[in-house]
Ligand SMILES: Nc1ncnc2c1ncn2[C@@H]1O[C@H](COP(=O)(O)OP(=O)(O)OP(=O)(O)O)[C@@H](O)[C@H]1O
């Protein structure tokens with residue numbers, strides 16, 4: 001029987017060192033091959049398919065950091081262990097943090113440490129590969145990460161996400177508000193070779209120019225009024241990972257130019273700083289506006305659009321994919337039941353017909369909110385029409401009242417405190433003593449509810 005050994009690729013420009021290292025590693029029960037620099041290493045990876053790479057930091061032609069950056073763009077690339085010269089720890093940590101190296105070892109090498117690290121790195125690589133495989137498998141069953149979707153439109157989006165995720169391509173995610181753009185961005189990150197790195201999202205709509213730029217690029221102390229200390233920006237913090245620029249259409253023009261430069265040079269400079277910092281970040285952008293309009297009106301740079309729109313994933317509005325209503329509800333109900341201590345079994349046909357008749361201008365977010373409220377109101381059994389918001393023709397929800405049988409009657413002359421107490425008592429009766437649900441219906445925290453009930457028990461205000 002032929003035994004399949006884990007494979008280690010040793011990369012070092014010093015011929016003696018790499019042969020010595022390779023023979024030591026072979027003795028531990030690995031199959032090894034050598035490469036003299038990053039370029040040769042990349043060429044070998046394809047046919048040798050190493051489980052882990054051990055690479056020197058300084059090499060002619062392609063050095064360690066460049067090799068790491070190139071590895072980040074290869075789907076299923078193996079973890080890399082960096083060998084650094086003594087006293088170079090700071091650079092080494094940067095490699096791990098910003099460029100996704102698995103870990104580093106200082107020279108002269110301690111064989112014992114390398115042996116342990118090899119084992120761990122290989123295990124880590126296997127787990128990541130398995131995670132990605134599972135993620136892909138699920139997507140063919142109508143689930144991708146946290147995204148649910150059975151409609152043709154969502155299946156197409158899942159397919160695109162699966163295709164683009166393993167690359168380092170910039171992706172523009174488009175769709176109306178609440179269609180799941182942020183979820184899609186997270187799914188792309190999770191299915192990418194950067195999955196173990198950070199995922200950061202920055203909303204470009206909410207902030208004025210200076211603040212957006214300091215959030216993105218970081219700032220030195222005193223760079224602007226209010227910059228009281230040095231801060232790293234999102235590009236640094238997302239090193240080795242993914243950065244989502246949310247609502248990119250609202251980014252100020254001046255910031256757009258700076259962003260374009262960063263995307264091209266892969267270097268940032270903090271506000272008020274002079275040092276250029278290398279960054280390794282995959283950028284995703286999302287928008288619910290038509291960027292073509294923004295370009296035509298001079299609010300969005302066309303060159304930035306082309307740079308971001310390398311690959312586009314469009315999420316259709318919910319009203320164009322009613323096939324998703326059922327799987328979405330089925331996925332959301334158990335989670336809401338457990339959050340609110342309810343045991344709702346499903347949705348009655350009459351209630352479901354209402355869901356199908358509504359246009360959902362707020363898309364999946366609106367569905368989620370409507371369902372959450374319905375679960376709290378129903379508590380158990382099936383969701384009925386009266387548990388749903390009254391959807392009016394204009395699409396705005398008019399809040400329905402809870403089933404009148406359990407309501408409260410108040411005569412003029414009742415004080416606010418008495419009314420509050422009557423309402424709280426009635427609601428707790430309606431939920432059969434389930435205080436989590438009662439608090440949710442009343443729109444107050446459980447703590448507040450407890451305090452009020454305690455107050456009533458001790459004969460406080462009435
Ligand atoms: N396909 C889906 N499956 C499950 N949940 C979803 C799906 N799409 C959206 N959601 C849920 O809907 C809500 C809104 O999603 P998300 O924040 O990703 O939307 P968005 O497109 O980024 O919206 P906005 O433009 O308003 O920022 C979230 O609670 C999310 O979990």
Ligand SMILES: [Mg+2]
Pocket residue numbers: 181182246
């Ligand atoms: Mg969003």
